[in-house]
Amino acid sequence: MSILVIAEHDNSSLKQATLNVVAAAKAIGGDIDVLVAGENVGAVAEAAAKAEGVNKVLVADNAAYGHFLAENLSELVAEVGKGYSHILTSAGTTGKDFMPRVAALLDVAQVSDIIRVESEDTFVRPIYAGNAIATVKASDSIKVVTVRPTAFDPVAAEGGSASVEQLDVVKDAGLSSFVGEEKAQSDRPDLASAGIVISGGRGMQNGDNFKMLEQVADLLGAAVGASRAAVDAGFVPNDMQVGQTGKIVAPQLYVAVGISGAIQHLAGMSDSKVIVAINKDEEAPIFQVADYGLVADLFEAVPQLEEELKKVL
């Protein structure tokens, strides 16, 4: 078996999710190559070559891939990937965008968002917002799979010494172009891989009040997340949404503040190691999954939390 992992990165650094995907590839077994496609990705390729368990790094460095446009990436990946038994990438928004296109170009099914590998052709994945866990077997000759990063412990970032090979395959489908982006700037850790996440919901009442959570987050070195209701109401940007249709997180500690605990929210955080809920409604469903529940008004509890943490940290 030979597995092609498509690296997730931002042209300057390799995303940790790639190491989780390599771990999933190791669970399948076989030679693992990593494809780094982007623009000016020398540093990313170097980082990928150091990852544990990687055999070879293939680099497609071209402006056509600079913004990860699915139309271009998918043609590249389908061409490079057709010699492999498996093509894997992380189930982030980039992978979700280009990978089904790869599958269609290769005329194979895609297995989305796997959380476990049973064998080379059998994978486990949540369905119905995590209310059910399906074991599925793929019959196509090439398995196209997206991986939920939080479900696999990452391989070591250092220690490997893969060879690096430049590809000169340039695919520009000419169907789409990049217009612009608004990237949220934050010095806090990346939500999807943070060790501690503190999230606010509709109970926060407005965006300004999220500052309370940010102060606690900064004490803890945590990322800040949100429920859909908080995003829909415009309190915070979309990329902070945790849940079935937002980001999946599984930190050591997840603190839900003013979040009721709808199933779609739980789908994104219920694999966290320790869950804390702060909610003034003692019947809120979030308490059914919380290890530590505090029934309180968040406008009192969160400032107190900041004070208490200052004492012990």
Place this chain on the structure above:
Amino acid sequence: MKVLVAVKRVIDYNVKVRVKPDNTGVDLANVKMAMNPFCEIAVEEAVRLKEKGVASEIVVVSIGPKASQEQIRTALALGADRGIHIETDEEVQSLEAAKLLKAVVEKEEPKLVILGKQSIDSDNNQTGQMLAALTGMGQGTFASEVVVDGDKVNVTREVDGGLMTVALNLPAVVTTDLRLNEPRYASLPNIMKAKKKPLDSMSPADLGVDVAARLSTLKVEAPAARQAGIKVADVAELVDKLKNEAKVI
């Protein structure tokens, strides 16, 4: 321009899903079914494009059992003009759904195809991208804004780092995210009118598409249940537990 919208019949998002005791799937007997929420957003977007004079006709298509016609009628009540039902009792997976939709695209030649980003049952998030690949169209996935501008469409996309805008040549495929719009409700008069709107029915075989599944589901289980923990009396106790019991801070 003509807009094609794909809508899927799924379990209502409020229903508590239960896994069948024999682990073959989830129990769909006597549960409330509805239009996939992301497809409601797709229909709404098409209707708004029509209200703005950008879209001239909205064709809505659904693949599934006879009862999927309910979801097509709902879309017609919301403002779609015409329905296409591809009737099958088989489970149709994303690649096969994309092939069926491709056949419809070839017949109808829409300038824009709008799908949901994700079905809330399979949680696949594949069909729109596959359709775009099969038809050679550009794709604007996870859209939070769609602006048609001559022979292009600008799509703002909800991505991990924030928002990203792409320009696509028309015809193109768009898949909807939650913030694209807030779907309206159908009024009673419109529900009545929808009953008279045209609805064509056909089979996958009529479209020459083999819908045999490539993925087989070996079993479906309930997730490991999380135990509710304890209630703490105050913030001081909470911090103490996190530090000394759970040891996570």
